[in-house]
Amino acid sequence: MRIAIAGAGAMGSRFGLMLQQGGNEVLLIDGWAEHVQQIQEHGLRANYNGKEVVAHLPILLQSEVGESDQVDLIILFTKAMQLEKMLKDIQSLIKEDTEVLCLLNGIGHEDIIEKFVPMENIYIGNTMWTAGLEGPGQVKLFGDGSVELQNLGAGKEAAAKELARKLAESGLNAKFSDNIRYSIYRKACVNGTMNGLCTILDVNMAGLGKTTTAHKMVETIVNEFAKVAAFENIHLDIPEVIAHCESCFDPATIGMHYPSMYQDLIKNHRLTEIDYINGAISRKGRKYGIVTPYCDFLTELVHAKEDSLNVK
């Protein structure tokens, strides 16, 4: 299969590497010139479960994508706010039957993707793989993971299963899901609590968990997500989802980590994905007539923090 990874940061690099090792023809695409140049000149350098590997993967700047690069599958791995620009830049890659798999964090990306790709070719998914970017051209890939995916097009279940099978051939542990939106909402609850709260309070997840008010805040935010999801006929098991979010507090597992939004904004002074997490719940809430004040306020606070750090 000829596969383009649109957004070749840490996670995109992991998928590209594994899919190439699995016998596919992989093209990485990214917008970060220094990262692209490093991989073009030296290959992708990865610490892969403790072993140093160099993978010679073709990579293009997204502005330099041409028609000759058309592919069978595009896996989307950009930051949420870069998605539309990426899709514009890589339009020439898309054939009539190119399948597009969206694995971005957050909610509602299909609204953007369907401007570029017919719904019957869109698949959405969720991954539990992890990856870290060490510097331009350099990634750290540890542990195991999995992928769940589902078709958005009617009657495309068989194609979705086939896509999962192909990804599984490269060791990605991919499975078809008949309820991917549930998984996406469940994961968005983790991001919608840990990301914004740790960013605003300047704490890691264990630090958040130690505060007297963390449970009340997590509970209220998850309830807002659940009300919006219920309007879309997705009925979250609220106590289970709250416990799932709060499992991040455990210092013995991932509690000592700062979530990605913290790293983006506080550490690296980059814009956050808040508009695609809590902000997406606020927008959906307004559309459905559901009040979501904690998501509204948290989105406003994170934007105020971006502004106060002069991040643009």
Next chain:
Amino acid sequence: MRIAIAGAGAMGSRFGLMLQQGGNEVLLIDGWAEHVQQIQEHGLRANYNGKEVVAHLPILLQSEVGESDQVDLIILFTKAMQLEKMLKDIQSLIKEDTEVLCLLNGIGHEDIIEKFVPMENIYIGNTMWTAGLEGPGQVKLFGDGSVELQNLGAGKEAAAKELARKLAESGLNAKFSDNIRYSIYRKACVNGTMNGLCTILDVNMAGLGKTTTAHKMVETIVNEFAKVAAFENIHLDIPEVIAHCESCFDPATIGMHYPSMYQDLIKNHRLTEIDYINGAISRKGRKYGIVTPYCDFLTELVHAKEDSLNVK
């Protein structure tokens, strides 16, 4: 008049100094041993509108107050969370006709005061004087101010006017108000927006004002205060109050300052008064059946910040 100032920090010291200069017999009372000792040994040292003065004011630790110290008037100037302990410690000062004037920031302190003093002897007020504590025994007193006050007891208007007149004799620019709760709510809106938001976002008031979401947050919080106030038959002029809050953003006036809660928590690692500002609105809201989610969330965030800084 024999007057006790209960809580002799910066503002209490100002009132004590001015009331003594106005011919009253003043007793300062405070809980900070080093501050008390400095004033006992060296007098209160004040930079009073640019002039260094030393005022020999009697001062007692609140734990050492005895019955012989009974007074005609107690002016309360503690931090909100220290109010009840102070009233317990100074109970022996209170005669049958001792008047108590509460000038604390925040809302709803009368619920605590009336455990110690009959309602007919309680007066509540609001002051626009400012004062800064430079160190133990040392204050900085600049500019002009005013006091508004009102009786809580039925039929005590004349006594409230007389009390204002006596304070005015010492230059405190005190006036009777027939709507003090309006002024207190209006001032609480300033504290309920500037204090919590600047503390959580780590910005001064001008910095808050420059963010794209400040107006929406101020507007939502003021509307919550207004709904709770309306239930108590106090009808805030919402656009005027919002404009009043946002006047703090002006860097040419007080915008470059960090509000008192920021100084307490972020600078000095002390507990905040959030439970008596936004937290008071949350409690009243629950009692009245009014939702106040921005006040709830901001109170929870400030407590989480206190916890994360290990402030107790």
